[in-house]
Amino acid sequence: RHYNFCAGPAALPAAVLERARSELLDFHGRGLSVMEMSHRSDDFIAIAERTEADLRQLLSIPSNYKVLFLQGGASMQFAMLPMNLLGKGGSANFIQTGIWGKKALGEAKRLGYSCHLAGSSEANGHVAVPEQHTLALSRDAAYLHYTSNETIGGLEFNYTPQAQCADGSVVPLVCDMSSNILSGPINVADFGVIYAGAQKNIGPAGLTLVIVRDDLLGNALPGTPSLFDYQLLAEAGSMVNTPPTYAWYLAGLVFQWLKDDMGGLDAMDVLNQRKADKLYAAIDASGFYSNPIAPPNRSRMNVPFVLADAALDKVFLNEADEAGLLNLQGHRSVGGMRASLYNAVTEEAVDALIAFMADFEQRRG
Ligand code: PLP
Secondary structure, three states: OOEEOOOOOOOOOHHHHHHHHHHOOOHHHOOOOHHHOOOOOHHHHHHHHHHHHHHHHHHOOOOOEEEEEEOOHHHHHHHHHHHHHOOOOOEEEEEEOOHHHHHHHHHHHHOOOOEEEEEEOHHHOOOOOOOHHHOOOOOOEEEEEEEOEEOOOOEEOOOOOOOEOOOOOEOOEEEEOOOOOOOOOOOHHHOOEEEEEOOOOOOOOOOEEEEEEHHHOOOOOOOOOHHHOHHHHHHOOOOOOOOOHHHHHHHHHHHHHHHHHOOHHHHHHHHHHHHHHHHHHHHHHOOOEEOOOOHHHEOOOEEEEEEOOHHHHHHHHHHHHHOOEEOOEOOOOOOOEEEEOOOOOOHHHHHHHHHHHHHHHHHHO
């Protein structure tokens, strides 16, 4: 297998794919694939329960939080969040640090909900996250939404914002963790809702994870479709309709891999820090590659960089491809390069990328 630096759908651990292959045609002697099982069967319910239990253990999720395994991607949450959290009135507050945060705000606005921008890094070109003291929530804030890691810009929060209004009251903090969930430990109790599309650190595309505090259930706006209502989804064990069973199962294998093979999230944290530090150090040491993000906010998961001569971009990408280093092209909206270093990207892959970059610079720089 080549080294895959794709931002999403991202590389999956080889050990997980091998395990899935070994169980593909015949799951545990049942004579059928997980893909072919009823979601209501004992076998699938056991898979679903184990997957949730492993995730709860990995993230130390307190018992007053529900874990939902949904469809529709993180983008569907952009709509579901206001539908579920504005039922008692108030406005959705946002911190915007890049393209995904902008989309979350845009979707809530499109649906006609009251929205307020509580903080933004737009003025600095999204190279540093706004500091806590600059955040200004509206008086009627119902919740504060932010994106802990902006996947395209490569900007990551190095602190957990406080969702405090001017009068001292605190509202639920809602976080889009699509591209850095499971990259290290977090304190779930700091959040009202955490959500993430699966296709980076969780599993294949098609599954969306939502972790929601119990007291935020049951407040959906009238007319909210059942498939969008957290309370109904939680009551049905995420099975209001047929869930994405195979993606759910693969996520379960990834959680087992994180626990059993990788030593849990403390160990992942150390490994991810080392991988990112190495790559940023190589970029900073060269006169040819550069990354614009303020060092404390540099993403550990997505490392964008540009070449001193953009005319060489295509050559760089072609040669990288030939060397077995795949998907290094930056997002189409920003260009340049981006190396995504999710959990399944090994340190060996990062070393190979750094060696390739040094060699390319020497030959072409
Ligand atoms: N939020 C972030 C931070 C993302 O990186 C992405 C996708 O890359 C999304 C949201 C949208 O995710 P989805 O494609 O699952 O809707």
